Amino acid sequence: MSFVLTPKHLEQIEELKGRYPSAHALALPLLWMVQEQEGVITLDAIDCIAPYCDLPSMELYRIATFYTMFHLEPVGTYHIQLCKTLSCALCGKGEILERLQAKLGIKAGETTADGRFTISQVECLGSCGSAPVMQINEEYHENLTPQKIDEILEALE
């Protein structure tokens, strides 16, 4: 099925155009819109949005591959992003990862067979004072303990 932007997004694009000196600036906002709508950025969607930012599709693709948060492959409904950087590592990220992997039966970088959960390890989330930390989709979960992981996952099941 080919990709089309929603009317709400088309409206947003019109509003945004007036806020930037050049349409090129819309590249990231447009990629975000696609990801918000589809959960993944397909080549088809890139072809659809390219004219709005006046960039060739190939250029937009190059941009999409540069930024870690853009998904060119689908991720689970719940995308668990566990911080692996120093402050979190010092404060027990290791046992959190173990618990996540044991509970979900997958390794970091994998998605459960039912497509519900993906575990990713990511770099510093800007939350080092409440380490260890993870995000599930956009929500932060801080000061994690293995027991908290059990509670969070149970609430999602």
Place this chain on the structure above:
Amino acid sequence: MRDARIVSRRFDIPQIHTIEVARNHGAYEKLHWAFALSSDEIITMIHESGLRGKGGGGAPAGDKWSLMPLNDSRPSYLVVNCDESEPGTFKDRQIIVKDPHLLIEGIILTCYAINAHHAYIYIRGEYAPFQQILQTAIDEAYRAGYLGASADGSDFALDITIHRGAGAYICGEKSALLESMEGKRGHPRLKPKQKECEWYFGNPTLVNNVETIASVPFIVYDGPMAYRAFGTAKSPGTLLFAISGHVERPGVYEAEFGVSMMEYINRFGGGIKGGKKLKAVIPGGASTAVLTAEEAAGATLDYETLQSMRSALGTGGMIVMDEDTDMVEALKNLLEFYRHESCGQCTPCREGTGWSDIIVHNILEGTASSTDIDRLLQLSRTMNGQTICVFAPAVSMVIDSFISKFRDEFEAKLRKDL
């Protein structure tokens, strides 16, 4: 240590992120007074205050503001850097969540001074929940007439737009940030020979950190001397220092420059977790050289002192490590970060971050040879001073500091006796 709260002074007031409460506590109250001043008068205040950029570099803000042309045919822009991706740093987030109207007021004053009519806030993509709070505050400020066609009834027009990043540490570097905002990969630009302002689509642009801009209202309203009453002669004022790792009470606590590092760690951080002994401190975000416990004992939190110790104040985000920390593991952790975040433009950086990660991996696995530590140092030297941005030289400093100060731990791994 005396109390020194400038940017965080309203943080504890309940609901201060809403415009009603913020206004009850003085937000936007003196704007009309500032609009009676000239651009030059405000820029002079910033100069006199000695305000230094709080994004990591510590450049004098007044100098940067003065590089902006005031009568140019092209539009001028302010870009506020809220990329906040330096490991150990989580202070700008406190401002946008706790007192977003302070930042907005700072933006209004700054734009008025540099004659910009549009400000962008570049925020890291992960901060979506905090972006929402900031956007709500911006919407409130529009409705109350502080933003839009005529700010606070003056003839000064100003728009603020939040621009969301998408997960790339290097986009915090100001020229990479502007490339990213121009709809490109976040690759830092070559630096010009002379000092000049930044350029956004070829238009004169000022890039400042969130906390720098949030410091502006105090300086303009209370005066440069009130700001200078805190800190040291060369590092005036305060910083939202942050502390994480092995301490009892990690968090963000504002203090004046020049206070003792250990006093800060003990008083605000509550000391080392579990009563253990201190082994090392990374003083200002992951790209500053590590200090030993002995060095930390003699350190004060200001630009000059930390520079004289061959490290840097950076963002003021301290990462504390206790006596049980494996320093080889700690370096490995940082090298994975650098390897992932190098933008890849410069060969020494792209290859150097990758190979140093591999060498330290081999040291940990016990498959390295006895010459590998020196090979790592050699590799680190190639990353210093030959790249487009200072990312690679910072990595080089970090590697050097870990090996020179904790070499015995690296050697013990080679002998497999640890």
